[in-house]
Amino acid sequence: MSSSIIDKNIGVGSAGTSNYVYIQSKEYAWIPARLDRLLSDDKNCKAEVTYVTKWNQEDDIKSGSSAISSFNSRNRTEIIPLKDYMNQTLPLQNVDESGELKEVEDMVDLAFLHEPAILYNLKARHKAGKPYTRTGDIVIAVNPYQWMMHLYSEETRRLYATKLVFGDNSDGSDLRATVPPHVYETSSLAYRGLAFEQQDQSVLVSGESGAGKTETVKILMNHLASVQNAAQLFDIDNASAMNTPGKSIKSDIVQRVLDSNPLLEAFGNAKTVKNDNSSRFGKYLQLQFDAEDPQHAAYAGRSMPRCVMAGSKCEVYLLEKSRVVSHNVGTERSYHIYYQLLASEERSTIWEGLERDMEDFGYVGYTDTHIIEGKSDAERYKLTKEALALIGVEGETFLQLMRAICIVLQLGNQMLEPDPDDEERSIITSTEELESLSSLMGINPEAITKALTERTVRARNEHFMVPLKADKAMDSRDALAKEIYAKTFLWLVRKINDATCAEWNYDKRGSNNMRFGLIGLLDIFGFESFETNRFEQLCINYANEKLQQKFTQDIFMSVQAEYEFEGIPLGQISYEDNVDVLKLVEGRMGLIAILNEECVRPKGADISFVRKVISTCNGNKSGGSSALWMERKFRDCQFGIKHYAANVLYDADGFVQKNMDTLPPDLLECAKQSSNPIVSKELENESMMNKKGSSSSASARKRGLISRKSSTR
Numbered sequence: 072m073s074s075s076i077i078d079k080n081i082g083v084g085s086a087g088t089s090n091y092v093y094i095q096s097k098e099y100a101w102i103p104a105r106l107d108r109l110l111s112d113d114k115n116c117k118a119e120v121t122y123v124t125k126w127n128q129e130d131d132i133k134s135g136s137s138a139i140s141s142f143n144s145r146n147r148t149e150i151i152p153l154k155d156y157m158n159q160t161l162p163l164q165n166v167d168e169s170g171e172l173k174e175v176e177d178m179v180d181l182a183f184l185h186e187p188a189i190l191y192n193l194k195a196r197h198k199a200g201k202p203y204t205r206t207g208d209i210v211i212a213v214n215p216y217q218w219m220m221h222l223y224s225e226e227t228r229r230l231y232a233t234k235l236v237f238g239d240n241s242d243g244s245d246l247r248a249t250v251p252p253h254v255y256e257t258s259s260l261a262y263r264g265l266a267f268e269q270q271d272q273s274v275l276v277s278g279e280s281g282a283g284k285t286e287t288v289k290i291l292m293n294h295l296a297s298v299q300n301a302a303q304l305f306d307i308d309n310a311s312a313m314n315t316p317g318k319s320i321k322s323d324i325v326q327r328v329l330d331s332n333p334l335l336e337a338f339g340n341a342k343t344v345k346n347d348n349s350s351r352f353g354k355y356l357q358l359q360f361d362a363e364d365p366q367h368a369a370y371a372g373r374s375m376p377r378c379v380m381a382g383s384k385c386e387v388y389l390l391e392k393s394r395v396v397s398h399n400v401g402t403e404r405s406y407h408i409y410y411q412l413l414a415s416e417e418r419s420t421i422w423e424g425l426e427r428d429m430e431d432f433g434y435v436g437y438t439d440t441h442i443i444e445g446k447s448d449a450e451r452y453k454l455t456k457e458a459l460a461l462i463g464v465e466g467e468t469f470l471q472l473m474r475a476i477c478i479v480l481q482l483g484n485q486m487l488e489p490d491p492d493d494e495e496r497s498i499i500t501s502t503e504e505l506e507s508l509s510s511l512m513g514i515n516p517e518a519i520t521k522a523l524t525e526r527t528v529r530a531r532n533e534h535f536m537v538p539l540k541a542d543k544a545m546d547s548r549d550a551l552a553k554e555i556y557a558k559t560f561l562w563l564v565r566k567i568n569d570a571t572c573a574e575w576n577y578d579k580r581g582s583n584n585m586r587f588g589l590i591g592l593l594d595i596f597g598f599e600s601f602e603t604n605r606f607e608q609l610c611i612n613y614a615n616e617k618l619q620q621k622f623t624q625d626i627f628m629s630v631q632a633e634y635e636f637e638g639i640p641l642g643q644i645s646y647e648d649n650v651d652v653l654k655l656v657e658g659r660m661g662l663i664a665i666l667n668e669e670c671v672r673p674k675g676a677d678i679s680f681v682r683k684v685i686s687t688c689n690g691n692k693s694g695g696s697s698a699l700w701m702e703r704k705f706r707d708c709q710f711g712i713k714h715y716a717a718n719v720l721y722d723a724d725g726f727v728q729k730n731m732d733t734l735p736p737d738l739l740e741c742a743k744q745s746s747n748p749i750v751s752k753e754l755e756n757e758s759m760m761n762k763k764g765s766s767s768s769a770s771a772r773k774r775g776l777i778s779r780k781s782s783t784r
Contacts, residue, residue: 091164093187094120094151101187103164107148116153118161162187176252177205205252207626212254214283223290228255232298235259236266237375254287258294261590265362266378271589277618279597279716281346288356288594289332295358295590296325299380324576327461328358328383331567334458337411337451338560339387341394342404344601347443351391351406352560353614354594357384359573362588381587382573386759387564389596389614391607392553393729396483400436406556407443408476409435411455414448421470422477424507434483434552462570464563474511475559475749481508482552487523487544497524497544513746522741523547546728547738554734555742558753565761572760598716605722606729612714613656619649619715649715655696656712660687670731677723678707685710 093101104120111117153159163183165173174195175181181188196204197213202222204211221227234249236259247256261272274291276284336348343349363377398405412418413435418425429435441448459469484504490496499505499520509516524544525536539547569575573587595618596611634640656662665683669675690697700711700718711720734754745751 091166091170092118092120092161093164093191094122094149094161095155101162101190103191105170106161110150116159118151118153119148120151120161121148164188165192174199177207178211179205179207201251203252203254205247205256209626210252210254210257212278212283212287214281222253227253228294228297229301231255231259231294232301236263236298236301254290255294258291259298262295262298262378265360265588265590266376267365269362269364269588271591273591273593275593275595275618277593277595277597277615279345280343280349280599282597284594284597285332285336285340285348285350288354288592291592292329292332292356292358296329296380299360299378300325324382324571324573325380327571327576328380330458330461331383331385331571332356334455334462334563334567335385335387337408337455337458338406338563339390341391341398341406342438342440342443344399344402347440348407350594350596351394353388353596355386355388356592356594357386358590358592359383359577359587360590361573361577361579378588381577381579382575383571384568384760385564385571387560389607389610390557390560392557393605393607393725395479395553395556396434396549398436401438404438404440405434407448407451408455409480410438410441410448411452412473412476412480414441415452416449421473422511424481424511425477432480432483434480462566464566471747471749472559472563475555475747478508478511478745478747478750479552479556479559481511482548482555484508485523485548487541487548489541493538495540496538497541499523511747512744512750514741514744518741518744522737523551525737526735527737547735550734551738551742554738554754555750558756559749561756561759562749562753564759565756568760598714600717600719603722604719605724606726608719609656609662609712609721609726612712612716612719616649616652616656616715620653623648651696651698652712652714655688655698658696661696662688666726666730669727675727677726680726681708681710681723 090106092104092106094104096102102122104122107119107121109116109118151161153161156162162185164170165175165181165183165188167173172191172195173182174192178184178189178192181192193204193211193213196202197215200215200219202213202215202219204213231250231253232255235246235256238246238249240246247260250256257274261274264270264272276287276291278284335352335354336350339350339352339354340348341351358380359382361377361379361381365376368374368376394405404410409432410429412421413425413427413429413432415421415425430437443451446454456469459465459472464472481504484501485499485508486501486504487497488500490498505516505519509519512519524539524547526539526543526547527534528537595614598615599608599611601608654661658664662684665687666680669680669683672679684699685701686692687695688699689695689701690699698713700713700720702711705711705720706722708723709720710723711718739754742754743751
């Protein structure tokens with residue numbers, strides 16, 4: 072592998088491939104060109120290039136179907152200053168003698184590895200209907216925004232399992248060389264690593280918003296279920312399971328595990344400006360396997376160790392609470408479950424207040440999107456209800472769940488305005504809406520009004536009530552709605568874990584394993600940069616910075632250290648290091664420390680936080696950070712960060728309040744009076760699993776035993 076570069080002393084006009092280079096472009100990032108000659112004086116080096124290529128401009132410069140109007144450069148010559156290029160050299164194209172791009176399946180095989188080479192190789196494969204490309208152990212997926220049936224057929228699934236799971240590499244060969252790049256290779260090799268090597272596995276799925284992360288996780292899960300099913304057949308038949316496509320072993324546990332993912336989508340996904348089905352939470356799914364020791368399998372005369380999916384555990388984090396109460400009406404939507412409920416044919420059975428238009432609910436508003444990934448909201452509701460029944464949420468429990476969501480919707484219709492007699496106080500002017508909320512929550516209207524319009528202040532050994540202005544009262548309303556929704560979401564996660572965790576649902580009789588093997592799937596937020604970026608985007612982008620650091624350490628630093636340790640010569644590898652960004656965010660005097668300090672101050676404020684960030688972290692001062700982005704045109708509450716992916720401007724409005732993330736005691740005590748047990752009992756429960764011995768876990772174990780008995784029959 073060579074770095075990107077053309078020597079300044081190269082002979083001009085040769086017929087070799089060294090004439091083909093890439094030129095930077097503000098609009099298109101990189102444009103292919105041919106180097107004609109190099110020009111230099113005592114101060115500057117320049118290159119004369121010609122934009123001539125056998126490739127069509129539309130296909131090779133800009134993706135999509137829109138025509139290029141601003142770039143018409145065939146056979147146009149230009150003088151390019153080289154000062155903006157690394158080492159004053161132009162990146163070389165990976166082309167043959169005739170100038171045609173040489174496409175590779177594994178980008179480790181690129182003769183010249185740099186940004187434009189990666190982008191053009193990915194683009195060439197994308198155009199050819201090949202969304203997957205390999206880079207060593209990493210599989211890169213370019214979202215085709217269409218379902219390619221041949222890529223996910225049963226025949227394709229069998230191919231990757233046959234080659235990568237059951238294939239023989241006793242000669243040390245790389246099994247991946249026998250198949251094209253595919254996400255199935257990740258799932259197959261993870262299963263093989265667990266089954267044959269007894270090593271727990273982890274799969275990280277990352278990318279920007281709309282890249283297809285959630286869909287990739289579903290593809291991985293389905294393939295792992297398919298592979299483990301085939302492995303059982305292999306064990307039973309002592310023959311190639313992949314040659315028996317019609318045969319399968321049904322498992323209620325596996326089905327529950329697979330159905331849990333779309334269930335979380337209903338309550339945790341929403342339409343954004345970039346993606347109709349964007350995950351607005353992070354998820355770490357641990358698939359649990361009853362993995363047999365290979366030696367034990369060998370003693371029993373089996374070449375394939377038994378490795379059966381036994382269950383799963385799910386952890387969620389960073390649910391975007393702000394979306395519960397607000398979103399960009401018209402271009403975005405709130406969480407899918409709102410729209411599913413309002414489109415349901417049985418909405419009046421759940422709560423008669425749902426017999427209204429979407430625009431009648433303040434947290435919902437207008438939308439022209441009623442179909443997500445080919446299914447209407449009404450159809451999605453039926454699928455959500457079926458999936459809930461599979462994990463035991465049905466009957467009265469189902470109604471309690473849906474009515475908890477209705478409580479959130481109805482809170483959004485409570486209008487709080489200044490008291491005509493005292494502007495320092497507020498009153499609820501939507502009397503009918505308050506009565507509806509009162510009936511839904513099972514709490515008298517006076518108690519709700521008091522909780523929303525007053526706040527208890529404690530000083531030493533006494534406490535007294537302080538009235539809230541209308542804007543603060545509206546904040547209280549939204550805070551209660553966000554907390555009920557977030558804790559309802561956690562309640563659902565616990566229900567899913569109760570129904571899917573191996574400890575409570577898998578029959579280990581006949582197994583000699585003391586623990587379950589794990590394949591972890593991390594579905595992380597993509598990097599985000601919107602017109603307005605708030606606290607949620609900072610958290611998301613900070614998480615992506617940590618992942619970028621791990622990627623850098625695993626791919627670049629560790630390889631470089633290994634080569635140096637073994638005494639193997641290796642040229643200097645150039646890569647972006649995001650240490651400065653992480654220091655700015657999480658350092659001893661970084662953003663998090665400053666924000667936490669502001670939160671404990673009696674009069675902590677967002678503007679004060681931004682001012683301290685500027686004064687403490689300014690890159691022009693000693694100990695400051697070059698990653699802080701500041702310009703005079705920024706408003707008082709704005710600051711920027713030079714992230715690894717892009718510069719992002721943040722609006723700090725609400726940072727202090729969101730970072731405290733605590734529900735005022737008055738609202739909590741009010742919610743505890745609700746007749747809905749999810750609202751009254753779960754608002755202080757932060758756990759992802761119910762404790763063993765609780766009523767919920769007992770019912771889950773009972774369901775698991777029933778499932779095992781019925782499947783045995």
